[in-house]
Amino acid sequence: MSEPIKMIDEMFDFDEGLTEKQKRILAAAIESFAEKGYAATSTSEIAKKAGVAEGTIFRHYKSKKELLLTIVAPMMAKLVAPFVIKDLNKVLNQEYENFEEFLKAMIENRAKFLKNNMPLFQILMQEIPFQPELKEQFKEHIGAKVIERFRTVVEHYQGKGQIIELPPFSIIRFTVSAIFGLLATRYLLAPDADWDDEEEIQRTVQLLMHGISVGR
């Protein structure tokens, strides 16, 4: 249990006002939601796992739904944080010589992040389709901001003649799919398999850059 609580601190660090019990509630909720899904997790179960009275949950969160949103909303923000202006400037300011390096850095960064926050990410993925609030936030954050920023990057490297001249949106979709597919396989589908993470990331970048056909 001490592990999730540490993660809680990272994730909710801005909320310094968290009681010890509140943290235990969050940790328990995250664990259960990830394991059985939001709808199939009962608040009494969470209370028991957290070692608090059921009423205590509702003293801090008006409803079970609010508990879910409290858990999942900051995750969404952090997930796309590297795409906010500040971080992004590193790219545009030539911090990365070419798109390949940029890709590799980004994948490594997000892989580390997901590794530390798998349960939260699972909950997010599972619940987005069913919670209109989340869908809304997702569209706003990902759809509007991230894609926009990503496009800037792609166009930047297209301008430098490093990336093929296809519609940026197609390139983004293709790139994100490869990354997402890598991470999902690594952490969700086959977390127990033998992985050489470095190597697999390297291969993915290579495939992204040059495709699967035998080059010439």
Next chain:
Amino acid sequence: MSEPIKMIDEMFDFDEGLTEKQKRILAAAIESFAEKGYAATSTSEIAKKAGVAEGTIFRHYKSKKELLLTIVAPMMAKLVAPFVIKDLNKVLNQEYENFEEFLKAMIENRAKFLKNNMPLFQILMQEIPFQPELKEQFKEHIGAKVIERFRTVVEHYQGKGQIIELPPFSIIRFTVSAIFGLLATRYLLAPDADWDDEEEIQRTVQLLMHGISVGR
């Protein structure tokens, strides 16, 4: 409502013994499960939507869970059908001259299939993580069979010198990610966007084959 029922017929055609009411129950369940999730859908809701009495559902399906499995199990089979021996032989028997053509054909085929069965696919995706029976079936079908077959294909074209010499599993993951990403974006994330399906598939295949870097 008549649309889903037609789909029901396609999907459950082998079960010719389906009553009109049974079809209505299946259609209603599919619609609700896809929209709100299995756990958040009540049987009484399904009954109302199907226009039958609550008890009638349980006359045909021993439990709510059985109803879910009835719905989702054939979907899984059909989803991977093209990878069973018979169809696959077409590939190996040179039906497709090169991997690129094979890819294109496969994507088009599966895209059509998903288009006709989106709600079922959604339910499958949502519930696999939570239903051990499904997880089991999925591993067996996809993990065991499909990957195995796909590997055969990859190795086949590697042997012909058309595909790069990386571990087949990495190539499969990369390829499947691109396809899955395309279809998910097309049918789940942005079903209402303006799409030139032909074109987008063409681009995806091109990217898969040659990557995003400016080739030479």
Next chain:
Amino acid sequence: MSEPIKMIDEMFDFDEGLTEKQKRILAAAIESFAEKGYAATSTSEIAKKAGVAEGTIFRHYKSKKELLLTIVAPMMAKLVAPFVIKDLNKVLNQEYENFEEFLKAMIENRAKFLKNNMPLFQILMQEIPFQPELKEQFKEHIGAKVIERFRTVVEHYQGKGQIIELPPFSIIRFTVSAIFGLLATRYLLAPDADWDDEEEIQRTVQLLMHGISVGR
């Protein structure tokens, strides 16, 4: 318990579709609401008293509030029924020679009605201030219709020179107060006292007509 159930039949006679259990629920709810008030009565208490499972209540009434309204709404209608056009015409068609006779008949009629429906009347009185829906209905029925009709009667007898020429509304208020005071005292405040009902109604009519001062 058989007594309230008979009353239920009278009150809800139009709803022929009432299950035996539904009737028992209504009877139990009426008894408890009257005795302890709506807010202080729990649904589990009602279920126990009615001898049904708690869920059964909610199968028939979506919420506790709906149960209350189901009980109380028809009461309101019946309470003011004698003032609907048809009955009222008897008055205007000289069925009653003078206002005194009209008054006496009306009081006797409503007294009998209340006697048979005391608990319902109590609930109505108690809950009107707190339930906006009831307040609304009350205003519509009493405020709009009854007062209007009553005014017609008063003006009718004013025209015949039998009633003093004061504003009808003041006369109505005064008359209704006297009647309401009589009935409330008789059935709510001192139901166990020794009453000669005939006589007391007679006295009330006399006081209404001639006041308390020594006439001349």
Next chain:
Amino acid sequence: MSEPIKMIDEMFDFDEGLTEKQKRILAAAIESFAEKGYAATSTSEIAKKAGVAEGTIFRHYKSKKELLLTIVAPMMAKLVAPFVIKDLNKVLNQEYENFEEFLKAMIENRAKFLKNNMPLFQILMQEIPFQPELKEQFKEHIGAKVIERFRTVVEHYQGKGQIIELPPFSIIRFTVSAIFGLLATRYLLAPDADWDDEEEIQRTVQLLMHGISVGR
């Protein structure tokens, strides 16, 4: 909020030891109890409205019930105060020449009182049927004392030949009904209507004295 607090001071003046917070609690409780009823008002609601912590309420009042009684008990005493010996003697000592003047004075006095204490009066009316302690106090004060005193007055004026020779209890009931009906209509049913209070009281007294029939 300052208004109710002023009223608190009037009502609870004898309890000089009231903290600012205590006053705020009382004011909040009165407001909520009157509006939603005792049972439907939560202590946390009162605390919020009063701007104090939940625990603070229980520091001053052992329980929610005690808070109610604290509020309502003095109201009952004040409501019937004019009927205690001292005030009553004014009547018997010919302070009022005739019953009519007495009536008018009394109505005016009680009307003013109610006007200043409507919420308290409402609470009293609503809760008497459900709180045995209140019922008891009410019977003792009203039933025993007030009626007794009122009977003395009535018999006094009957002796002087000013009031008709009917059973005093009937006369009291009739008179009180008229007064209560006037005040309830004025302050509860239609507080927003256009009222000429003077005039309406005058009319009520007239009707009480001479009835509604055309006198001779």
Next chain:
DNA sequence: GATGAATGAGATTTCATTCAT
């Protein structure tokens, strides 16, 4: 086969009250 009333276990939520600070 079909119905829908009934169930009872359990889910979410409320709330008066206590208590450590």
Next chain:
DNA sequence: AATGAATGAAATCTCATTCAT
């Protein structure tokens, strides 16, 4: 005195499932 986190009992409500008709 005051706070407000915590409690746990109880309240309202939901729902998969059964069963008599």
